[in-house]
Amino acid sequence: MLENSYYSQDVHGPFELHDIGNLELEEGGTLRGCKLAVATQGRLNAAKDNAILIPTWYSGTNKIIEQVLIGPGRALDPDKYFILIVNQIGGGLSTSPHNTPAPGGMAHFPRVRIGDDVRAQHRLVTQTLGLESLALVVGGSMGAQQTYEWAVRYPEMVKRAAPIAGTARNTEHDALFGEMLVEAITSDPGFAKGFYRSSDDVREGLLRHARMWAVMGWSTEFFQAKRYRTLGFSSVDDFILNFMFAYFRVMDPNDLLCMAWKWMRGDVSRMTGGDLRTALGRIKAKTFVIPMSSDMFFPPADCQAEWRLIPDSEFRPVETNDGHLALFGADPGAIAQIDRHLNELLATEVS
């Protein structure tokens, strides 16, 4: 267990911690007294049919989703919907390597899969909140992975699904990128096999990790247009240090690695013996598949190949030069397109 003031109500709150009990994991471990950090907005209506669930992405928490995607007059409108953002396991706010006591914490934290997150979230929304359906599950990147997992695992419950910039089964290319990120961190001698004293000990690894995110997370168009200047940075070096590294350096390396392990192995076809067509064929949700046009590791073509296997679905790419990290919301045009797609999706009648 490691103190880390980044993962706090001050920085990410308000959120509530829900203890969902022991969670037995697909890989054999158990999270004892698993806690999910949940931020909510709006109110559940009497019919209990206006709930929207948003799982979080790699390194992201409820906070950025609130800032980028939610608001009155937006598609995700708290005046109309009961919106739950559930922070993923390992994300730092829910049960994670850094906040789990020895001997089960730090590098001894067990392997967690996307399916574990979704089973945990299902337990939360059905048992704690008594929900029987979700009007929409929407998430970006690893949030898209969880969205797909929800739609395949609980098809009756998910009425609409909007996986943004993510896939149902991780590609081999994407997994290689994940491995690069993992190695950036673990190769730092300061990582000390996961038993460092503070994130600062892993400074070099986190900086390498930040640089890789700069290369793959944005796009060649982003750099061609010097978009980092628009974002307030005078040069690439300034941007790498004061945006990318500033963002990651405060995070817990084991937490990042826990998420990366999950991300690299996201695969809904684990539920159908490896048959992706059958898995995606189970989906009953009206689904909008929403990739980012310039995404370098969840590219539109990979998302499109999956979209073809989803019964009631539409392919809705977002045009942007910000690549995968358009999720950060720095391109207002991309966010407007997402809003438009989500508005249309929420307006569709479902049974």
Next chain:
Amino acid sequence: MLENSYYSQDVHGPFELHDIGNLELEEGGTLRGCKLAVATQGRLNAAKDNAILIPTWYSGTNKIIEQVLIGPGRALDPDKYFILIVNQIGGGLSTSPHNTPAPGGMAHFPRVRIGDDVRAQHRLVTQTLGLESLALVVGGSMGAQQTYEWAVRYPEMVKRAAPIAGTARNTEHDALFGEMLVEAITSDPGFAKGFYRSSDDVREGLLRHARMWAVMGWSTEFFQAKRYRTLGFSSVDDFILNFMFAYFRVMDPNDLLCMAWKWMRGDVSRMTGGDLRTALGRIKAKTFVIPMSSDMFFPPADCQAEWRLIPDSEFRPVETNDGHLALFGADPGAIAQIDRHLNELLATEVS
């Protein structure tokens, strides 16, 4: 100085070593008795107007260029042309960190720029070979950088130019990728600040470097299509180990770093005070700009932006799923397209 049997006549020959004398470098160092490793095919005609110069790319030597691009009946036909492939400085066959005696070798090898290579090559072809013009300069990747440097620096001499999968001024995104590669190697404790005993000491770093090349060098389409299977590898892991790592592990880390430093800083506008338009405007060669459609770090859009600034030029993208590493020649369709473009270029009349 380090023995390394990879950089030998057995593996890359036949080639000849030409001593071009002392080369003073742009960054202030001097290569004393600079040697260029040159492979030639065909014969110079009486008019001395059939010479084709091919500079090499990062980690590549004359050998792969011979295998992939040259042959009777091909565009680069030794029955018609006198073809010189000049191995770049730092590439392992020409003067390089690993083959330079102490104290100037290994990590003390001076900084070399693309412009230094091209001045060295110019000295070779004018003074040693007595050439006054080049019918064509063609090269891929760092070979494209040298091609652009030739066309801007010696516009009267270069009649035709074909930069393939490379740019005249390196982009900021591309330089970040280069920095990732550098860090993959230098962060290995076995690198020992560049004074390792053998490439094996830097095994981990070279493996990380190989994986990054797998992620950025091919393309998402390459992995979607499982192209590595067509190439004879059973899985991604098999491919990473027995192709990508097998390729890089025998190379000298300081040699790779010497090339990476050059690559990241390639910029013809250094000759015109940073003005790229003026630099490219100097080009008199009939120029075909030939990017690979799925290239992740020399993407068509970046090449196209430069193409617009070159007076007598055509934009000739190659359709391929092999990304930047289509240069390896594993996609016969891509190679056929390059051949066609080069045939057309060589058929154009020039003054």
